[in-house]
Amino acid sequence: MEKLLILDFGSQYTQLIARRVRELNIYCEIHPYNHLPENLDEFAAVILSGSPFSVRNDDAPHPDLSQIRGRKPLLGVCYGAQYLAHFGGGEVAPSSIREYGRANLSFIKENEVFLDKIPLNSQVWMSHSDTIKQLPQGGICLASTKDVINAAYRIEGEPTYAIQFHPEVYHSTDGKKILENFLVQIAGFKQTWTPDNFVEMTVTTLKEQIGDEQVVLGLSGGVDSTVAAVLLNKAIGQQLHCIFVNNGLLRKNEFQNVLKQYEGMGLNVKGVDASQQFLEALKDVSDPEQKRKIIGRVFIEVFDNESHKVENARWLGQGTIYPDVIESVSVKGPSATIKSHHNVGGLPDFMKLKVVEPLRMLFKDEVRRVGASLGINPELLGRHPFPGPGLAIRILGDITAEKVQILQEVDAIFIDGLKEYGLYDKVWQAGAILLPVNSVGVMGDERTYEKCVALRAVESTDGMTADWVHLPYDFLQKISNEIINKVKGVNRVVYDISSKPPATIEWE
Numbered sequence: 381m382e383k384l385l386i387l388d389f390g391s392q393y394t395q396l397i398a399r400r401v402r403e404l405n406i407y408c409e410i411h412p413y414n415h416l417p418e419n420l421d422e423f424a425a426v427i428l429s430g431s432p433f434s435v436r437n438d439d440a441p442h443p444d445l446s447q448i449r450g451r452k453p454l455l456g457v458c459y460g461a462q463y464l465a466h467f468g469g470g471e472v473a474p475s476s477i478r479e480y481g482r483a484n485l486s487f488i489k490e491n492e493v494f495l496d497k498i499p500l501n502s503q504v505w506m507s508h509s510d511t512i513k514q515l516p517q518g519g520i521c522l523a524s525t526k527d528v529i530n531a532a533y534r535i536e537g538e539p540t541y542a543i544q545f546h547p548e549v550y551h552s553t554d555g556k557k558i559l560e561n562f563l564v565q566i567a568g569f570k571q572t573w574t575p576d577n578f579v580e581m582t583v584t585t586l587k588e589q590i591g592d593e594q595v596v597l598g599l600s601g602g603v604d605s606t607v608a609a610v611l612l613n614k615a616i617g618q619q620l621h622c623i624f625v626n627n628g629l630l631r632k633n634e635f636q637n638v639l640k641q642y643e644g645m646g647l648n649v650k651g652v653d654a655s656q657q658f659l660e661a662l663k664d665v666s667d668p669e670q671k672r673k674i675i676g677r678v679f680i681e682v683f684d685n686e687s688h689k690v691e692n693a694r695w696l697g698q699g700t701i702y703p704d705v706i707e708s709v710s711v712k713g714p715s716a717t718i719k720s721h722h723n724v725g726g727l728p729d730f731m732k733l734k735v736v737e738p739l740r741m742l743f744k745d746e747v748r749r750v751g752a753s754l755g756i757n758p759e760l761l762g763r764h765p766f767p768g769p770g771l772a773i774r775i776l777g778d779i780t781a782e783k784v785q786i787l788q789e790v791d792a793i794f795i796d797g798l799k800e801y802g803l804y805d806k807v808w809q810a811g812a813i814l815l816p817v818n819s820v821g822v823m824g825d826e827r828t829y830e831k832c833v834a835l836r837a838v839e840s841t842d843g844m845t846a847d848w849v850h851l852p853y854d855f856l857q858k859i860s861n862e863i864i865n866k867v868k869g870v871n872r873v874v875y876d877i878s879s880k881p882p883a884t885i886e887w888e
């Protein structure tokens with residue numbers, strides 16, 4: 381299979397380069413600049429990413445590219461372009477003005493394949509504080525903006541190209557076309573990476589890898605674990621043993637409904653109701669991090685106990701996806717931003733199983749496309765993300781069975797309402813939060829002193845940043861009435877209008 385290598389110098393945009401490349405149906409992998417892959421020969425071309433560093437600093441990434449430059453098609457982006465200039469006999473200097481944001485190409489050299497069909501004035505996105513004053517040896521300027529003369533260049537006699545702006549961000553209107561020109565016209569990629577293709581290839585590899593051994597996998601009801609399970613099931617059938625644990629903190633009727641769906645999909649799945657075990661372990665615990673740790677621990681106990689019942693289990697299947705993998709091998713090392721809430725976790729020491737992760741090279745949208753190609757129900761694929769600790773982190777303060785039940789009812793009214801009003805698919809994630817306050821109300825002639833719930837609905841692409849959704853007032857009015865009328869113990873509903881940052885999506 382044809383592969384592109386993206387060498388990461390730590391830019392916030394590196395993942396975006398990979399996404400654009402995948403959108404062009406080309407397979408790519410990101411590797412940190414200081415760990416060139418051993419199988420370098422397998423990569424047909426290389427892109428050098430941007431970086432927060434300046435090439436002029438001693439501690440900046442200065443890898444040896446002698447195995448790459450001049451030998452394979454090479455494209456430097458931003459820092460990558462400056463790096464090729466700096467070490468190729470050119471000059472990189474601090475910009476006299478800050479070059480950040482939109483700019484337009486004011487010069488494009490004619491008859492250059494690299495800029496084929498890119499119109500003059502095309503908008504590009506700049507984000508740099510150094511500029512390429514003088515091109516490297518053999519450098520030919522291909523494009524300029526008003527402030528940046530060397531916005532794009534190539535090196536004579538070799539397939540080396542460089543651009544100062546970021547083709548991967550949407551603000552660079554023709555950025556994807558430039559990437560396509562480089563990858564297809566210059567590097568000769570055939571664009572054969574598709575979900576169907578991926579399924580076929582992965583099934584073959586999984587069969588070889590696993591042979592006749594048994595695999596256990598924890599299903600969560602979420603998209604990733606479901607797609608991983610269906611893919612494994614396609615490869616090894618009943619050798620896959622799925623375990624779906626009810627921690628008692630799922631949505632209303634979720635355990636029964638999802639279990640039924642899984643069975644209908646032909647998965648060999650065992651539902652384990654451990655609600656009591658979780659609730660007992662969480663008794664009187666209010667601290668959010670403590671809740672997460674307890675839920676993680678009890679889950680491992682339950683899962684381990686169940687997996688021991690599977691005879692000859694040799695493998696642990698996991699629904700890990702590419703952003704998690706990139707995070708754990710990033711230039712900066714395992715990132716400090718990994719929160720304890722990413723409780724998917726690694727392999728507990730006491731389970732001596734080999735790990736199989738069929739989705740570890742896919743982005744979330746690709747997982748959905750693969751799921752669709754496997755024939756998984758679109759409703760299941762379009763489900764909102766739901767946190768592992770479930771309602772435990774949406775019940776502020778301590779957790780009781782009664783509070784769980786109240787919140788499940790409220791949440792169900794909200795989510796069903798979103799579906800009924802055709803709003804569910806416009807929202808990235810939604811849910812209800814049970815607040816640890818009572819407030820005064822009046823129902824009939826009676827004074828009430830009951831619970832308050834908050835509703836939260838956000839738009840996002842990856843959960844890292846989010847904005848609250850402007851749900852229609854008449855919808856909010858209807859939902860609020862329905863909740864207060866139907867859910868005993870709740871007399872007030874509020875809507876959360878905080879964005880992330882500075883707030884987070886969950887309240888705990």
Ligand code: XMP
Nearest residue numbers: 721722723765766767768769843884885886
């Ligand atoms: P925050 O609250 O950090 O949430 O803005 C971002 C995304 O992560 C989910 N989330 C979790 N997922 N275990 C999970 O599996 C957790 O402990 C957890 N906490 C937050 C949250 O639902 C949102 O999608």
